[in-house]
Amino acid sequence: MQQVDVQSTPRLVGFPWYDSSKTRDLWSGFWVVMHQMLLSRGIQNLPFELDRKTDPRDQWINPQLLLSQCCGLDLHYHDMDHIVPVARPAIPELQCEPGDYYSYVIVRGDVKNSGRIVVNNERSRSGCTSLLEWLRNRGLRPELTLVSGSHQESIRYIKQGIADIAAIDAYSASFLDMTELKIVGTTRPTAAPPFITRLDIDIPRELLIEALEEAVRVKGVSLGITEVIPTERDAYSDLEADWQNGSR
Known part of the structure; x- marks a missing residue:
């Protein structure tokens, strides 16, 4: 059986949380800046x-993972023990502390019922x-929970009357079609989804942070990001408590 030489296999980089058809070129340019800097520091493959x-x-279980993104909730699953957060983006458009984010709670303009909710993913803080939590704090319980697969699909569910209410990552919302929708609230701010890498990565974490900072300096304005904040797991400890206390 032929063995794969991981030392010569290209590393894996992806930004799946915010890389969409509308932002594809922007994130590609972001990576070009990072690529050039890391290459200049002798990082290969x-x-x-x-x-x-x-x-x-x-992506997260790939042994060649260099950089990806995940939800803060994901960090509390046992299958993510080999993953460490690197940094999180600061988004000045959002009315919260730098490095935090929240979601818009949306309905159709003519819908007042909150019985049918749609979530993007059951492992999502922003959409689930x-x-x-927002509903529970208002004494409301959903009668039906649908899973759409993405924020964009959740918006479609609301617009087509398949569901009554959803939560959309407020940063993602700036790149999505929110027409015909009404924002009725915002969720509690928490640490934004982090850039992540493997615990056993052979590159200093500080170098990844430096490369992210350079990419933000060059390309951040077009993405609505002003800085990245070095981040540890404990920044997401409140999400673990939410999960254990039944926010799901």
């Missing part, structure tokens, strides 16, 4: 292009547990 084909969960 860097991919020329971002990985947009691999499911995020498959934040909405359940």
Whole structure:
């Protein structure tokens, strides 16, 4: 059986949380800046292009993972013990502390019922547990929970009357079609989804942070990001408590 030489296999880089059809070129340019800097520091086997084909969960378990993104909730699953957060983006458009984010709670303009909710993913803070928490704090319980697969699909569910209420990552919302929708609230701010790498990565974490900072300096304005904040797991400890206390 032929063995694969991981030392010569290209590393894997993807930004699956915010890389969409509308932002594709922007994130590609972001990676170009990082690529050039890391290459100048002697880092080898860097991919020329971002990985947009691999499911995020498959990215995270890939031994060649260099950089990806995940939800803060994901860090509390046992299958993520080999993953460490690197940094999180600061988004000045959002009315919260730098490095935090929240979601918009949305309905159609003519809908007042909150019985049918749609979530993007059951492991999502922005689209699932934040909405359940928001509803619970108002004494409301969903009668039906649908899973759409993405924020964009959740918006479609609301617009087509398939569901009544959803929570959409407020940063993502700036790149999505929110027409015909009404924002009825915002969820509790928490630490934004982090850039992540493997615990056993052979590159200093500080170098990844430096490369992210350079990419933000050059390309951040177009993405609405002003800085990246070095981040540890404990920044997401409140999400673990939410999960254990039944926000799901």
